[in-house]
Amino acid sequence: MLCRLKSSTSVLSKARMATLVATEEFPYNVTVTPKVSAPAVIKANKLASGVQVVTRTNNSSTVSLKFAVLGGSSTEGTAKGAAHFLSHAAFAGTQNSTGLKLVKHLETLGASFESHADREKIVYDVRVLPDKAEAAIEAVVSAIASPPHAAYVLEEIRAKAQIDYNKFAVDRSAQLQELLFEAAYGESPLGSSRLAPNLKKLTVADVLKYRAAHFVRGNVVVVGNGIGQEQLEAAINKSVAALPEGPAVALPASTYVGGDVKVRTDLDGASLFGLAFPVPAGDAGKPFKILNALIGEKLASQNVCARNFIHSFAAGGIFGVESGAPQHLQLVADELKAIAAKSPSIDAVKQKLTLEHFLALEGADSTGSLLSAHQRGVAAPAAGDLRSVTPEAVSAAAAAALKANPSYAVLGATTGTPTFAAISKLLR
Missing domain, CATH: 3.30.830.10 (Metalloenzyme, LuxS/M16 peptidase-like)
Structure with a gap:
């Protein structure tokens, strides 16, 4: 049951001090002149x-x-x-x-x-x-x-x-x-x-x-x-x-290839699974940010032990999921297929992600957003503004992920875990 709390605030004036209930109308005439802030440049x-x-x-x-x-x-x-x-x-x-x-x-x-x-x-x-x-x-x-x-x-x-x-x-x-x-x-x-x-x-x-x-x-x-x-x-x-003179160091090319890596280690018999897909650079990668968020919502709704992620670089990036059970990878595959088959509802998600981007740009770590956008050669405000992304573009992103060569990793007990061929088949 929700409780309605009654709070009070002390208000001090030259004439008198009064304690007012928070819902009571403020009795004094106060002129407030807000400071006009110049737009950020x-x-x-x-x-x-x-x-x-x-x-x-x-x-x-x-x-x-x-x-x-x-x-x-x-x-x-x-x-x-x-x-x-x-x-x-x-x-x-x-x-x-x-x-x-x-x-x-x-x-x-x-x-x-x-x-x-x-x-x-x-x-x-x-x-x-x-x-x-x-x-x-x-x-x-x-x-x-x-x-x-x-x-x-x-x-x-x-x-x-x-x-x-x-x-x-x-x-x-x-x-x-x-x-x-x-x-x-x-x-x-x-x-x-x-x-x-x-x-x-x-x-x-x-x-x-x-x-x-x-x-x-x-x-x-x-x-x-x-x-x-x-x-x-x-x-x-x-x-x-x-500072010594010298030119910029060119970042070497790193082409996405996909494949699998399994490392056997002692996790008390448990295993961790990772599945990732390529993300294109620039504006072409924006629908994948929304797709990644939709995957995260699906995982959360199922209350499974899994986490979605996205990593971005100057030349693209990867998105995907890490989990404690291979069944969760099936869940991701099914969700990708569902989104690829039917354009999803994305209005709330893209508004939320865009808001988070602008809050970050105005927050304590704004320089992180500025630096990331500069490295990618895009304007910082536009870099995370997803409002122009269409449901069809997100559906196309899901289809592209399903067609790509996946990246699959297993850490822990590797015996009996799904093979790369089985994971690839899961996505087709």
């Missing part, structure tokens, strides 16, 4: 130095910044694990300053900061109040331009990086996702793991070689929210001289 420019700058100007009380060194794990070659390693070295200091001094300086500015790496980039993430933004920019550019070279510093980083390896060793979902990437992209760069096969064998020389090739002016993108384009460009130009 997104700008992008490539500086003479080669650094790319993207900003979203609004009336935010904070400044969010992302400094992306392009490449990530997909451009490591034989230096496998270097990008992840360097993400842990992001705030380890400079050639003229210790990591402790750099961190203390950022903390003195009141900045919040972190770093991470993925298959396409290494990211320095900073949030700060507007009046401290330029000082924070100078500190981070210095960290990127003049990182420590001392072997002992990098060896200390190895211990920090090992923590992620230890977490990955017990994260079955993360392991299954890596298997799906291998099944989807084979031996191409996107199919390769983000982590080194053996962190101890990743040499300091390999890390420094990767860093020398990637930490250059033409390979850096700086994204800001809550800061003007001119202000950010001026701050970058003031500090960029310390």
Whole structure:
């Protein structure tokens, strides 16, 4: 039974203080003048130095910044694990300053900061109040331009990086996702793991070689929210001289191929299953976002132990499901067939996904949306606006998924699990 709670609010005026029931009409004449906010403006420019700058100007009380060194794990070659390693070295200091001094300086500015790496980039993430933004920019550019070279510093980083390896060793979902990437992209760069096969064998020389090739002016993108384009460009130009010259690193091609990967490991007799399909790049991939959401709704309605996902890259991506039972893959196949046969009702789903996109663009991690859109060469507002997607386009996306060579992964007890041929037949 729902209860109706009676709340009260204390209202203080110069004349008197009164406690009013929340439903009571406010007795005073108050004139409210709302602040008119200017529309957000997104700008992008490539500086003479080669650094790319993207900003979203609004009336935010904070400044969010992302400094992306392009490449990530997909451009490591034989230096496998270097990008992840360097993400842990992001705030380890400079050639003229210790990591402790750099961190203390950022903390003195009141900045919040972190770093991470993925298959396409290494990211320095900073949030700060507007009046401290330029000082924070100078500190981070210095960290990127003049990182420590001392072997002992990098060896200390190895211990920090090992923590992620230890977490990955017990994260079955993360392991299954890596298997799906291998099944989807084979031996191409996107199919390769983000982590080194053996962190101890990743040499300091390999890390420094990767860093020398990637930490250059033409390979850096700086994204800001809550800061003007001119202000950010001026701050970058003031500090960029310390950054070595060099061109952008081209992301190697990774063609979706599909296939299967099974890894036997002890999960107390259990198995995890993953099934994924290709997603085209650009606007052609928008119907697949809605299709992925519809699959998620179907799984949720059946209350099964399964999770849907979608991963996007500059050249496309994959979507699919991971589950604890092969019967759930049958459920996905049946839903894809049903959507392919009859255009689904998508009005509510596409409105919700579009709303989530705009909330993200206006939220604390807006720079993530801006950076992702910039890497894909599209305008950030349009990147996640799905309102123009038609039911017929989603139906066609389901049909395309059924025709594609699927990516199938099994982790755990592999004996007796469905074969790749059986999974392929399930989808036909």
